Amino acid sequence: RKEVEQDPGPFNVPEGATVAFNCTYSNSASQSFFWYRQDCRKEPKLLMSVYSSGNEDGRFTAQLNRASQYISLLIRDSKLSDSATYLCVVNLNSWGKLQFGAGTQVVVTP
Amino acid sequence: NAGVTQTPKFQVLKTGQSMTLQCAQDMNHEYMSWYRQDPGMGLRLIHYSVGAGITDQGEVPNGYNVSRSTTEDFPLRLLSAAPSQTSVYFCASTDRAAYEQYFGPGTRLTVT
Numbered sequence: 001r002k003e004v005e006q007d008p009g010p011f012n013v014p015e016g017a018t019v020a021f022n023c024t025y026s027n028s029a030s031q032s033f034f035w036y037r038q039d040c041r042k043e044p045k046l047l048m049s050v051y052s053s054g055n056e057d058g059r060f061t062a063q064l065n066r067a068s069q070y071i072s073l074l075i076r077d078s079k080l081s082d083s084a085t086y087l088c089v090v091n092l093n094s095w096g097k098l099q100f101g102a103g104t105q106v107v108v109t110p
Numbered sequence: 111n112a113g114v115t116q117t118p119k120f121q122v123l124k125t126g127q128s129m130t131l132q133c134a135q136d137m138n139h140e141y142m143s144w145y146r147q148d149p150g151m152g153l154r155l156i157h158y159s160v161g162a163g164i165t166d167q168g169e170v171p172n173g174y175n176v177s178r179s180t181t182e183d184f185p186l187r188l189l190s191a192a193p194s195q196t197s198v199y200f201c202a203s204t205d206r207a208a209y210e211q212y213f214g215p216g217t218r219l220t221v222t
């Protein structure tokens with residue numbers, strides 16, 4: 001079983017709509033959680049950290065559910081520029097233990 | 111702002127050849143790492159370094175060597191290239207306080 005699992009998608013979303021997807025992790029000792037965005041054939045870039053209380057950054061909302069061991073990302077009012085692959089990253093606070101999910105592809109259509 | 115730079119951008123090797131992928135950062139980050147990304151598998155950690163002179167193995171270290179003689183540079187050496195090493199390689203440096211990783215643009219390697 002993979003340590004970090006994501007639905008690969010693609011999630012096809014009309015422009016202006018809301019999309020949400022989850023990422024599950026297997027190690028309950030995981031301490032830090034992040035969402036990265038990766039555009040086609042480009043390097044990953046940090047989108048947002050995920051805090052225990054949940055956090056919002058503009059149109060993006062991230063939630064953490066420790067009991068069920070998943071994090072979620074919600075994108076409101078989707079823009080064409082939101083089309084990308086979203087990577088879930090889980091950190092055990094040890095430098096050899098940063099785990100990346102394989103990514104969820106989001107395609108926003110006009 | 112150079113951030114993290116990687117060279118070359120593309121490389122084709124024949125089986126058995128060796129080469130070095132270069133990585134440099136100008137953010138004075140102590141932590142640097144190398145990942146490979148394959149379709150459907152996510153990024154996998156090859157080697158990492160917590161400072162000059164200190165390196166350690168990640169999840170998939172076999173066939174690769176690293177060294178860290180300066181804070182800025184973290185080269186990855188392929189000892190004897192194999193087709194299984196065909197991949198996209200990313201170097202990253204990390205803001206220790208926030209664990210935020212800054213990635214280089216990647217090297218696309220094909221081994222024939």
